[in-house]
Amino acid sequence: MAMLPEVFRHIFKKRATLMYPFRDREKIPVPEGLRGKMSFNRELCIGCGLCARFCPSGAAKLVEDDKGKRPIFYIDQCLFCAQCEEVCPRKAITLTREFEVAGFNRSNLVVK
Amino acid sequence: MSVSSSYERFFDIPIGPQHPALKEPLFLKLIVEGEHVVAADVDVSYTHRGIERAMQERNYVQNIYLAERICGICNVAHTLCYCQNVEGLYDVEIPSRALYIRVLVEELARIHSHLLWLGVAAHEIGFDTLFMYVWRDREIVMDLIEEVTGNRVTSAINTIGGVRRDVKPETCDKCLKAMDYIEERTKYYKRVCKTDPTIAARCVGVGILKPDEAVRLCAVGPTLRASNVKYDVRADDPYAVHDEVPFNVIVYDTNDSFGRILVRIDEIFESINMVRYCIKHMPSGPVRARLRLNPPVGEHLSRVEAPRGELVHYVKSNGSEKPERYKVRTPTFENLSALCEMLTSKGNYVVNIADVPVVFASIDPCLSCTSRVAILDSERGKIWIGSLEELKRLKR
Ligand code: SF4
Numbered sequence: 088m089a090m091l092p093e094v095f096r097h098i099f100k101k102r103a104t105l106m107y108p109f110r111d112r113e114k115i116p117v118p119e120g121l122r123g124k125m126s127f128n129r130e131l132c133i134g135c136g137l138c139a140r141f142c143p144s145g146a147a148k149l150v151e152d153d154k155g156k157r158p159i160f161y162i163d164q165c166l167f168c169a170q171c172e173e174v175c176p177r178k179a180i181t182l183t184r185e186f187e188v189a190g191f192n193r194s195n196l197v198v199k
Numbered sequence: 200m201s202v203s204s205s206y207e208r209f210f211d212i213p214i215g216p217q218h219p220a221l222k223e224p225l226f227l228k229l230i231v232e233g234e235h236v237v238a239a240d241v242d243v244s245y246t247h248r249g250i251e252r253a254m255q256e257r258n259y260v261q262n263i264y265l266a267e268r269i270c271g272i273c274n275v276a277h278t279l280c281y282c283q284n285v286e287g288l289y290d291v292e293i294p295s296r297a298l299y300i301r302v303l304v305e306e307l308a309r310i311h312s313h314l315l316w317l318g319v320a321a322h323e324i325g326f327d328t329l330f331m332y333v334w335r336d337r338e339i340v341m342d343l344i345e346e347v348t349g350n351r352v353t354s355a356i357n358t359i360g361g362v363r364r365d366v367k368p369e370t371c372d373k374c375l376k377a378m379d380y381i382e383e384r385t386k387y388y389k390r391v392c393k394t395d396p397t398i399a400a401r402c403v404g405v406g407i408l409k410p411d412e413a414v415r416l417c418a419v420g421p422t423l424r425a426s427n428v429k430y431d432v433r434a435d436d437p438y439a440v441h442d443e444v445p446f447n448v449i450v451y452d453t454n455d456s457f458g459r460i461l462v463r464i465d466e467i468f469e470s471i472n473m474v475r476y477c478i479k480h481m482p483s484g485p486v487r488a489r490l491r492l493n494p495p496v497g498e499h500l501s502r503v504e505a506p507r508g509e510l511v512h513y514v515k516s517n518g519s520e521k522p523e524r525y526k527v528r529t530p531t532f533e534n535l536s537a538l539c540e541m542l543t544s545k546g547n548y549v550v551n552i553a554d555v556p557v558v559f560a561s562i563d564p565c566l567s568c569t570s571r572v573a574i575l576d577s578e579r580g581k582i583w584i585g586s587l588e589e590l591k592r593l594k595r
Pocket residue numbers: 138141142143144145146147160164165166167168169170171172
């Protein structure tokens with residue numbers, strides 16, 4: 088019966104959960120190094136293709152645009168492993184702390 | 200399976216693969232006589248994902264993340280085992296700070312896994328208050344893992360040659376503070392488990408596995424240690440810095456589900472002390488050795504003590520950027536034959552149908568990592584799950 092005093096104490100404690108996503112959005116503790124949605128800097132990229140080669144899930148795909156080769160990131164396939172950030176020789180990719188990437192339309196889930 | 204009987208009073212009860220009491224797709228075929236289970240058969244082949252084959256199609260770096268996804272809860276153990284394995288192909292020394300960080304994260308993951316299991320076990324027993332309290336406290340460990348590695352669940356911290364990020368001093372302070380809190384809470388949960396009549400009624404004497412049977416059936420991990428067999432890969436074949444970090448191998452001689460609860464709770468205390476030791480004694484220096492992309496030709500086998508028991512990975516390299524063969528043997532697979540033993544009534548030991556979920560939960564099953572190869576025997580029209588060894592035997 089070690090449980091009873093604990094249960095009573097909990098009546099007066101503040102609740103452990105947050106009312107996400109309707110309230111308390113700003114209260115979510117997002118740590119410094121969280122791996123979230125990536126940001127891509129087209130100016131730095133040299134089109135070496137290492138990100139696409141080492142991406143474990145095929146989320147980074149190499150395409151050609153008017154300035155040459157460059158990757159496109161399909162975040163609906165992305166694992167947020169940061170391997171692309173790690174291999175990029177020009178630091179063109181950075182994973183930001185943005186974690187709310189769910190959406191209704193797959194075509195929005197692309198980082199260009 | 201056939202049970203010989205002089206009278207026809209046996210019934211087959213199929214449970215699963217979709218069943219409200221089970222979280223994972225498992226098919227249990229119980230043969231019962233009245234309320235008593237006299238034989239059990241398990242089929243775990245509902246989540247076969249072909250990971251070993253997929254690993255042969257990807258390069259060594261991509262495979263780190265695939266290995267991580269063999270199991271979500273023990274992802275750290277899987278990447279650790281994978282990375283040690285590939286590092287074994289090179290002749291290379293891993294920086295000692297990296298090894299300390301590996302052990303730190305591994306032990307944090309063990310604390311979270313054991314707390315998760317304690318919650319699930321409480322839920323199976325029907326003690327949902329305990330389940331909710333335990334899972335609330337587990338969040339603290341999850342937050343620590345998120346802080347150290349960058350993600351709550353799939354940590355992606357280990358890499359071939361070391362770890363991918365360093366631990367900051369502020370994070371270490373936070374870890375130490377959180378460990379004090381977790382220790383205090385775990386002490387309380389241990390008191391609850393030891394004194395609560397519900398837990399005693401549901402667990403004591405349920406799911407008996409005798410030491411000699413445990414060894415014969417190759418049980419591993421806490422299931423084995425609750426049968427009073429002192430075996431832990433961290434102590435018997437130390438990897439990373441487990442030869443430097445002191446800890447005790449916890450054993451209990453109750454041989455039942457209750458012992459398995461206590462083993463895991465006591466292991467949380469050991470892990471807490473190991474986390475503290477790692478933080479205090481972590482040397483400074485680099486956290487990663489750079490290695491060539493293609494490992495040399497060769498083969499290697501590595502073992503780690505995952506939260507559920509001994510985990511074995513095997514790799515065969517032909518010098519290209521993809522492994523020629525990869526083999527994983529997960530702890531739950533080893534524990535399944537012990538599970539069938541626990542579910543079999545004999546002599547004075549009876550298993551009631553109501554005990555089945557508790558006994559099943561007591562091995563801390565993780566089925567999606569277990570499902571390996573399905574063998575279809577066309578002559579007898581039978582499908583079963585087999586190991587690579589069995590497959591080899593069949594081929595001959
Ligand atoms: S974070 Fe990982 S999965 Fe996502 S694009 Fe980069 S390498 Fe691919």
